[in-house]
Amino acid sequence: MSQTECRQAADDDVLREYVAGHLSEAAAEEFEQHLFECDRCAEEVERAIEIRAALKKRRVAGSGWRVGLAIAATLAAVAFGLWQIELRQQPFAPPPLRSANTREISATGRLAGTTFTASWNAVRDARSYRVQIFNAIGEPVTWTETSATKFSASIGAKNSEPRYWKVQALDDDHIVIASSQLMKISS
């Protein structure tokens, strides 16, 4: 879509309602479809998210000790409630569900010249592993999948920009079931 033709950006009510989460699911999805085609709206949405997050955070932080006290009291009550629920449910609780948040892969990696070599412990139920390389600002620049628990490849000449990596374990459905920490690539 031509940027000058975009009515959404010119009259941005819909755009801001999307960012605020006020659109119906159907309307939000329709706007998202547009978002993938319109660079201008994508930039506007990104900016709106940042401004909203910054302003909202400050409003919460500056709302005073009374609110803080009220929140603390609520938290205490909720924590107690959850603890009670957990105590009651524990004997009958199902086995832990899979989650990348609860399983961590122990991994090591090393750069020798331009060759990056990594290895990690096998993860139960893992069908394959995805090795990801990120640039200095955390954007993925490349990735590789393997069924082995080691990886070696040339990742180009050293430069001043730091790079990072992590490995994820994937199950049959290609869902991440475990992940390593994000680590800096170094020699």
Next chain:
Amino acid sequence: MARTTGAVSDPAGGSAADVAAELNERFWKRLCIFAARRLRDRSAAEDVAQETLRRVIEALRQEKIEKLEALPAFVFQTARNICLHYGRSARRQESALLRFRGGLQTSSGEEEDPLAVLVDEARRAEVWEALEKLEDDDRELLRMLYVDGLENAEISRRLGVDPGTLRVRKHRALKRLADLIGNVSPGTGTQSIT
């Protein structure tokens, strides 16, 4: 046996890397936004974004996308399918439980805003630092626009200005903010949604 989908050891060399880089640059943030609204979790959103790009690159290699004009719609549909898959998975259930607990534990209102998970603390501080330097009128206008979520017509009415004037004021406030953000922490870059 390694199966390579990126540029690390791709025998095709530069062109595959170029495609991956271009797709990343064009769609990464949009995909994160798309997925974060549904999953309310930054890591999960990034996983979806990554998996979407992987499948899109594969589709391009297999020449499944006939016209490049169809690429945005293909990316959208692929991301949608992956998110639906997440919705069916047991992992989603656990995430929902964790979110439920997390939301109750902090209850700051921030968790009600699924897209906010994409903006890290450093960036929020950076944007806030710039917002603080704006004139009060500009900052209040941005608050009405982006936090209070008022429609343009309502803001025009409150400020007693016509829609055209409001558009100009908004444009100027955003321009000043962008200039200030450009001046914050020089040299560190202003990485936005990461």
